[in-house]
Amino acid sequence: MSVFNSAEFDFAFLDEGFTARDIVEQKINEVSLSDDKDAFYVADLGDVLKKHLRWVRALPRVTPFYAVKCNDSKAVVMTLASLGAGFDCASKTEIQLVQNIGVSPERIIYANPCKQVSQIKYAAAQGVQKMTFDSEVELMKVARSHSNAKLVLRIATDDSKAVCRLSVKFGATLKTSRLLLERAKELGVDIIGVRPSFHVGSGCTDPDTFSQAISDARCVFDMGEELGFNMTLLDIGGGFPGSEDVKLKFEEITAVINPALDKYFPADSGVQIIAEPGRYYVASAYTLAVNIIAKKVVLKEQSASDDEDDGTNDKTLMYYVNDGVYGSFNCILYDHAHVLPVLHKKPKPDEKFFTCSIWGPTCDGLDRIVELCGMPELQVGDWMLFENMGAYTVAASSTFNGFQKPDIHYVMSRPAWQLMQQIQEQGLIQPVEELCPSTMPICCAWESGIELPSSSCSTRVCGINC
């Protein structure tokens, strides 16, 4: 694959000492005197690089195949392609996207167990061989349409501890797996190992789910080997957290996965191990800035007990901003996301906080971003920032009611760019510790990103229930 130049990526270099957060400020200042205060994103591609270094350090045996569905921005895909990642594509369009930037078919897994026949044929024509399945009908479709397919059996896992449960829709049980393997033998379909492509479900809170899934995978590998298949690939799926505001941190998960891999798929087994991380790579890279376009003050009825009230409880505030659940905040509906804004203007130390709700711009009552939070009083024209907005946001947003999607301003620091080019040309030649001396998530020496959210941040809005 050729080395990309910075113009192809369409990002701006961060000047020395500047962070992505500074660019947010700069963009806000640029429009401060105008009425055109559209919502916008700043996305730090250096943050994606940092995540990759962290991945390599935490899961050295696992090659990431980025789940394109999570955020199909060309700049993100090019960044990950430069770093040598593979790609999990769910459709013909996603395959086209990654192939158009020069990714070879071996670096693609068509990881959708339910595929349209014409798209299976497209994958065949493009040389994409790795694909997942979990049913007999899919096996028969592949047998007819893609004679060179190398199938990965997707097994159901216990996702009862996950926020986004996927085993409801996908995956074969262990019993069905045997039947499917036998049927594949009859049909002459090549299952290159079970290569169980499982996904324990995004937002998982129990790391043992991963080790159980890996042990189940071993079972299915053994079944496949018994039937004469040459098992060579294990796919541990996605669901790794992309930000720090989660119950189960990335390294807590990998601390469970690595021993399970060593136990069930030791390095000398020759099995290639891949994963399909999506949110892990992109969530924290994106910050969304939205502008308050309307506001409603709802006065409370006065009661006797309110006499000694300091005034903060006499009204609640409703803010209407220029992006909502039909746009970037579709993650609230589809990805079970809970978001809270970071105030753009730092509140004064003695400033009163009010009970507030935040709404999107459409005419639908469903378009609510935050039901309840505490904030100082803001005005129309003020900004709110939402961090960790890179996953399942822009990818599934619509222009319902005619509201356009926010512009995305991509940035990267020069040291991050240089390191990325070095990796693209020579691979990861330095030990990762030298590049990132500190314990993650503390930023790397070549820091180019915004500060990671911290509970002590004075401008962070409090959830009313926290």
Ligand SMILES: Cc1ncc(COP(=O)(O)O)c(C=O)c1O
């Ligand atoms: C097959 C498959 N792989 C990977 C992913 C990525 O999940 P995440 O973004 O939680 O890592 C998904 C998400 O739904 C998926 O369905």
